Amino acid sequence: MSAANPAAGPSAGTAPSAEPQVNWTVLLLGFAGMVIGQFMAILDIQIVASSLPQIQAGVGASNDEISWIQTAYLIPEVVMIPLSGYLSRWWGTRRLFLASCLGFMVMSVAVGLSSSVQEMIFFRAIQGFVGGAMIPTVFAVAFTAFPPKQRVTASVIMGLIVTLAPTVGPTLGGHLTEQLGWRWLFFINVPPGLLVLFLVWRYGDFDKGDPNLSRGFDWLGLGMMAVFLMSMQFVLEEGAKNDWFADDHILLLAVLTAITGPMFIWRTLTYRNPIVELRAFANRNFLVGVIMTFTVGLALFGGTFLLPLFLGRVRGYSSAEVGTTMVISGLSMFLTAPFAGRLARMVDARILMFVGFMMCAWGMWDAHAVTSEWGFWEFAGVQAMRGVGVMIAMIASQQVTMSTLPPHMVKNASGLVNLARNVGGAVGLAMLNTSLTTNTAMHMHELTERITVADGQMQGMLAAMQERFAGSADPAGAAMKAIYGMLNLQATTLAFGDAFALLAIGCAIAAFATLFSRPVKAPTGAAPSEVH
Structure with missing residues (x-):
């Protein structure tokens, strides 16, 4: 399906055109599948916001535990979002997106079937991590697969998804909880997820991966980035609830953030094959x-x-x-x-x-x-x-x-x-x-x-x-x-x-x-x- 690749030059014997020839049917169907996946991943950040009391009652969670239903999703997600650029270049956009969407769907069902808050938090964390790759890859496709004239249109679609998904999240979540029960906040991801898998598998061949990137993968840099971003996200998410640095855990993680942040930047700027540019x-x-x-x-x-x-x-x-x-x-x-x-x-x-x-x-x-x-x-x-x-x-x-x-x-x-x-x-x-x-x-x-x-x-x-x-x-x-x-x-x-x-x-x-x-x-x- 590489017909969607705008980098392909004009065929022999034809006059060069001002912009590359694009198979719009293939490009738009593949991009539509990715956009739906991106919408699901961003929507799940806020879809539980207005239904936390019902979830709390359903799994018998305490006030402190229930807040982790959102926090557990966000903390691992911030690691995958910058990492996805490297993985996309290594595996190719389609393979990465398919793996991300499939993992997101499986974890959505696991969260919905959870019988305890501990299970929910565990599966919710994996859901946030694997689903995080669906968010930035859409941006990359919009600015590489689309010709320059159409990039504004692609930006409008992405802007609509990024701003609309967290805004309608509480609305959709509230009505789903009242009509079907809180578990459907997570089961609802399965039908659109199946559509995403089909569209991206069939039409999403935007590029090819580079297997050579597996050589010299910066595991140390990944560890530094993970510790830095997860510690920072935890401090920001939980600091206000725990009186900031009066809490020993918040203070420890703030110090860890201050140490690993500069170390990660130094590693990224000096390593020959950095995971983030x-x-x-x-x-x-x-x-x-x-x-x-x-x-x-x-x-x-x-x-x-x-x-x-x-x-x-x-x-x-x-x-x-x-x-x-x-x-x-x-x-x-x-x-x-x-x-x-x-x-x-x-x-x-x-x-x-x-x-x-x-x-x-x-x-x-x-x-x-x-x-x-x-x-x-x-x-x-x-x-x-x-x-x-x-x-x-x-x-x-x-x-x-x-x-x-x-x-x-x-x-x-x-x-x-x-x-x-x-x-x-x-x-x-x-x-x-x-x-x-x-x-x-x-x-x-x-x-x-x-x-x-x-x-x-x-x-x-x-x-x-x-x-x-x-x-x-x-x-x-x-x-x-x-x-x-x-x-x-x-x-x-x-x-x-x-x-x-x-x-x-x-x-x-x-x-x-x-x-x-x-x-x-x-x-x-x-x-x-x-x-x-």
């Missing part, structure tokens, strides 16, 4: 683009984290109600994608990145005035503005990041770009978790400080509450508990407002950082770096 960072656009992708991850996963948490914690929404409210984000991204693709062909990508991040900042800043009464309609405008902004910024940042790289760097670079987005999401969640915890306590202190026993309004409220709970064993105690709950709700709401403002500031800073990238020409033909 860091020299792409010498390209200024790639460096700026990675920073932008990091911020997109922060805004994407941060916004997807904050809103369901607010709706559940403050409003008391069910999984289905949270999912219904979140649908605006996904809908706005879906509707924006075609227009963003057209703009990317006509407007300087730097301007689009600036506009996208500023729209995202505007939407998040509007939410800093959130109250405990906000629901679907109040969040609709916030979600729409954020969704449109994230989609525009995502597509533009992909163009800036990958467009000036030579083809031989694309596979490794795609792994680094996706790693940046995931790490950005982890950093965002860590910042937001810490902000919520710290600011809730601060606002609670400020609210209680303003209230004194001699306050007439407070005395009137206490009297009314005691009258309301007159039938209880301790009316005064019940009244104080109710007032404390009201104050805590107000403090929590204010803390969420601060967290939304924090996201807005981060997006605004990123908007101005886009100005440091170089202009990117519209893709009208083959770039000089692609002629070979």
Whole structure:
């Protein structure tokens, strides 16, 4: 099926064309299979977010254990994402993707059949590791198999998947849990997984592997990278819950991250056959683009984290109600994608990145005035503005990041770009978790400080509450508990407002950082770096 290979030159006796001949049926069907696989892998990060209480009850997990259903998926995944570039060059894209998809499906079924939380965590970790290869390989195919004119369209499709999957995850998960039960959060991967296996096996022959890469494989570098990335991901995921460096395990892993990180970079830059190519960072656009992708991850996963948490914690929404409210984000991204693709062909990508991040900042800043009464309609405008902004910024940042790289760097670079987005999401969640915890306590202190026993309004409220709970064993105690709950709700709401403002500031800073990238020409033909 190598007819999809755009590197093939014109046949003998025909005039050379401006761009290579492509078998579009083969290319699009193979790419479609990979895109579906990528959607599944990214969706599974967030699909359990709104159903953790049901999973907890189903396997009898504690509050600390249940959080590992998400963490166990993310930590091994960050190792596979950069490693997949090397494996793709070694085995070939099709073999790697088929192995990744098959392993992902088998582990999905194993997670769904688990009878204990320990089994779930074990299988979920393997699921995240093997499924991680399906994410960056799609980026590499989009920038190597597609002719330059069509790469913006491929970027639009990828941008839609990357932004839509984590956004609709809680929505789909909530409705699946209510209709079929929480185990179907994992069983649902089997039917599309079978379709992916067929399409990629039949049409996904985009390149050939290089068996020579097996010689001198950098096992030491792989070990350093695994320890560095997994330790860093654990610190970011669990640090806020465990009071950061006050916890001995977090402190130990932070020190391990600080040691193995520089060691891995040194090994990568000096070893003759590194598993990750860091020299792409010498390209200024790639460096700026990675920073932008990091911020997109922060805004994407941060916004997807904050809103369901607010709706559940403050409003008391069910999984289905949270999912219904979140649908605006996904809908706005879906509707924006075609227009963003057209703009990317006509407007300087730097301007689009600036506009996208500023729209995202505007939407998040509007939410800093959130109250405990906000629901679907109040969040609709916030979600729409954020969704449109994230989609525009995502597509533009992909163009800036990958467009000036030579083809031989694309596979490794795609792994680094996706790693940046995931790490950005982890950093965002860590910042937001810490902000919520710290600011809730601060606002609670400020609210209680303003209230004194001699306050007439407070005395009137206490009297009314005691009258309301007159039938209880301790009316005064019940009244104080109710007032404390009201104050805590107000403090929590204010803390969420601060967290939304924090996201807005981060997006605004990123908007101005886009100005440091170089202009990117519209893709009208083959770039000089692609002629070979």
